[in-house]
Amino acid sequence: MAAPGEFFAGIPKITYLPSAGPADVLCFKHYNAEEVLMGRKMEDWLRFSVCYWHSFCGTGADPFGDQTHQWPWNEGTPMESAKKRLRAAFEFFTKLGVKYYTFHDRDMAPEGSTLEESNRNLDEITDLALELQSQTGVKVLWVTCNLFAHPRYMNGAATNPDCHVLAYAGAQVKKGLDIAKKLGAENFVFWGGREGFLSIHNTDVAAELNHMASFFRMAVQYKEKIGAKCQFLIEPKPKEPCRHQYDYDAMSVIGFLKHYGLENHFKLNIEPNHTTLAGHSYEHDIVMASAFGMLGSVDSNTGSPDLGWDTDQFPMDIRNTTMVMKTVLEQGGLQPGGLNFDAKVRRESTDLEDLFIAHIGAMDAFARGLRNAVHIIEDGLIAGMVRERYSSFSHGLGQKVEDGSATLEEMECRSIHVKEKTALK
Template sequence: MSAFAPPRSKKARSSGSHGSGNEFFKGIEKIEYKPGAGADEVMVFKHYNASEVINGRTMQDWLRFSVCFWHTFRGVGSDPFGFPTIQRPWEDGTDSMENAKQRLRAAFEFFTKLGIKYWTFHDRDIAPEGQTLEETNSNLDEITDLAKELMEQTGVKLLWNTCNLFAHPRYMNGAMTNPDAHVVAYAAAQIKKGLEIGKKLNAENFVFWGGREGYFTILNTDIRSELDHMASVLRMVVEYKKKIGFTGQLLIEPKPKEPSRHQYDYDAMTVIAFLHSYGLQEHFKINVEPNHTTLAGHPYEHDVVMASVCGMLGSIDSNTGSPDLGWDTDQFPMDVKNTTMVMKTVLEQGGLAPGGLNFDAKVRRESTHLNDMFISHIGAMDSFARGLRNAVKIAEEGILMKMVQERYASFESGVGAKIAKGSSTLEECEDFIKKYGDPEPHSGHQEMYESVLNHYV
């Protein structure tokens, strides 16, 4: 998840209102499933068949894809070293309410033609910020009235919404962890409105990403106070969520760094430890972004697996990055081995609902054609469809599972069973070693496991 850039001042090409029957994506029909399509046929699904039933559920139910609004409809192709390269035909060069509504109508046309059932947004993505909190909230109310209307017309649902607590200058030293209580109070007020909007649009989740909840230097930072203050705000969130009857799942999205030098939500285990430390573990789950996982120095699937085995995997921001670059590139996930590992975990935990696979990804800054918006999502959706099929086959054949079970077979009886149950003692372990002597090393067969996985991919 990252901040969006403002639209360029250049006058956009004219495009009609979706409400008046005109199209923003002229010449593009609804994307169809076409198995066996050729390599150069990129505007069709070759593997993603939404209605196909796999393991008792449709592929659409297993994958629960979502389009993110900030990258897809606010992204302009800029990066830390280059100016914007993308100018969309629905942009008029302003951040006006009129343009915000036009942008929203374009988005729902895109969702419909792509055949996707969920979307996600930040509060500041969809509505311009006003001069006062009251004006800002009024803008949000007006825009979400239109969003609700478009959702009802199209059947597209809100996977989650979130608050942008990192882009505005007021948050340069953090939001919930800011050293100024005035800023913390503003962040809390912004979150309050975000929860209300989530309830209004029947959001299935609500996400917190602490883009600046961290530090650049410990010298000016009271870490314990900042963690305490963040926990205090999150407790307010739990109370207000219950007060207004919002039923969405609360999620925290880990990231180790960028924009801060160090962020308090470093990785899944760090967030889980934080939640347990402050007694919040019953109220929050984890929204894993694999690009953030690799920034933390872990393998792609690491946080997905760790969150899942701890019963805390709530949703996945499905993207990837280029570890050789060393920053968050938010690319579309096209590596089938990665999607296979993710879907293996999702399958093992019985699905992601009410979470999903949100494409927190952006087209490359040189991918400026409208078709690229579709091709990127289609390719990623096909990659996850292939990953799902691979994961199902892995589970059905059970070879990997049997290999792992055999590796841990010593914990099924004797001293191993007692250790596993937590009923053994140090004295018993000592007696066991005195009787049986030193253990013999057993191969981990890493290359064999990797070879078996490659058989399915």
């Protein structure tokens, strides 16, 4: 019998049943949270997180059709439904067995008619969130501010041509950081949903980038002032809704941060669906960010490259999850980041059970990817091939190139005495 106030009645806590048949969909067949791989539990390598906006605020609406998801927590006044939504979410987290969740400020509590009212709403709902976190042990992986949906942000937030709008965004981020500290969030994400341009003819690119850097510096200063411990993350995206967004891909963000001297304060939250929108392979930005020591977290989803827009599907391709987890293993983990399922059930998925099935499938896909990645690393074949490929840099002139002491004169001297066929090996 369902407990009073239970939203997912009839759905038990999801357990690991590797021998379950194909018709058994409410169990993990590959994700074994307690299994130890390379000295760490599977759950600690994967650090799964459920995103609040798609799973509990999503309605199934799209640009061509209205709401299809009639969830029971969306009843009552905006504040009443916000409280129901939060209780439903924590029931889901605990039954699914994840330890983290993520949210935008405006997902958690409705926006008021004034900033003060919005802040009061957020205070009230996050008081309940703090209570539920204490009861369940579920934590906040990251908080972010919605600086793109309201009409005031139609021309951007930190890059808006009107300083009044930038100021409002700054006030919203200030409150967001207060909430992140209150809830013990391990990270804080900046997603520049409209930080870009539609027409270059009315855009001062240099000014907008300078303003964005100033905005980030203010955030760094305030975080230090209040003693918040969260890692700052920037999430790249190339386009949609803007024609061009400044945080185009990992290398664009890394270049921006280094140019403005912010690289020690930020890492990257990579969403592979965004990476493929930039024309890269699924794992490209994850590998590039990690190579610079800048990979902080992953929004674990996928898209359909043939469609060309951000579809936020649950990741089910084992090749993709293997490549992601190989990079994660090689850098020693994602902590304090994690794998956040920034994904939504389809418009036609109208059963509450579908929320569980989608997350279970994605968690199993990453568990399989993790095991594959462990095998790749432990057998050492690929690593050995890579070492052999670059072996000429381990001694002599190659070693001098490696440590930065080689000169062009030495390059010339070496090349004069090397036959072409040797150089082409």
